[in-house]
Amino acid sequence: MSDNVNILIVEDEAIVxxxxxxxxxxxxxxxxxxxxxxxxxxxxxxxxxIDLMLLDIQxxxxxDGIETARQLMTVKDIPFxxxxxxxxxxxxxxxxxxxxxxxxxxPYQPRNLLVAIDLALHNFAFRKTNPSRAIPITPSRxxxxxxNQGEPILYFNEAIFIxxxxxxxKVDLKDxxxxxxxxxxxxxxxxxxxxxxxxxxxxxxxxxxxPFLVRIHRSYAINIRHLDTxxxxxxxxxxxxxxxxxxxxxxxxxxxDLL
Numbered sequence: 001m002s003d004n005v006n007i008l009i010v011e012d013e014a015i016v017x018x019x020x021x022x023x024x025x026x027x028x029x030x031x032x033x034x035x036x037x038x039x040x041x042x043x044x045x046x047x048x049x050i051d052l053m054l055l056d057i058q059x060x061x062x063x064d065g066i067e068t069a070r071q072l073m074t075v076k077d078i079p080f081x082x083x084x085x086x087x088x089x090x091x092x093x094x095x096x097x098x099x100x101x102x103x104x105x106x107p108y109q110p111r112n113l114l115v116a117i118d119l120a121l122h123n124f125a126f127r128k129t130n131p132s133r134a135i136p137i138t139p140s141r142x143x144x145x146x147x148n149q150g151e152p153i154l155y156f157n158e159a160i161f162i163x164x165x166x167x168x169x170k171v172d173l174k175d176x177x178x179x180x181x182x183x184x185x186x187x188x189x190x191x192x193x194x195x196x197x198x199x200x201x202x203x204x205x206x207x208x209x210x211p212f213l214v215r216i217h218r219s220y221a222i223n224i225r226h227l228d229t230x231x232x233x234x235x236x237x238x239x240x241x242x243x244x245x246x247x248x249x250x251x252x253x254x255x256x257d258l259l
Contacts, residue, residue, distance in 0.1 A: 012036040038063030
């Protein structure tokens, strides 16, 4: 289980790939895999949850990085970044046809790479929710959408990405135990982490619209799949006791069938 963005590296130079992996892991990104050719990369994308791909252009096999991107777009709609030593006009024109999120020239600066990744996720979300200003690509069943305006919360493949310490952190919906409102802040709580939300709890629940996320109190909502026990006044998730508000009790009970 990872709370981080899953990145696929497509690079046929092992030393470069390992350097990229080290750079990203130090910033808590999760490396879902490393492929040295396009067909292997496509296999990763088809079978694994990939949130973003870093693509070299000159790679092994019969597909170069640009053709790999073309093939990727027929399978799944995810952002990708070219990271290459090629800066000639012909290569750049070919790359532009695939509408990458960014095109970085080697040797790259780690800071520039991290900014490009952040912007790739943000701009991909904007494109999805502003189709009139978007670049046409092959549709996909998976979408990445911001919850509302302002600092975005992104939704993709049964997970949300929230901005924590200047980067997007992935939180799988199934791992969320409950939401909490404390003063002017809202929080997402998992077994291992507590994340701050810069959005109202009402807005998040309304946009996610998941039946297993249930409001139980003006200050709490739970993932009912993590429910352990409850009584007339309280709900228990592990060691944590949460209040069951009387105005929310009827709605909470509607989630159960009487046998």
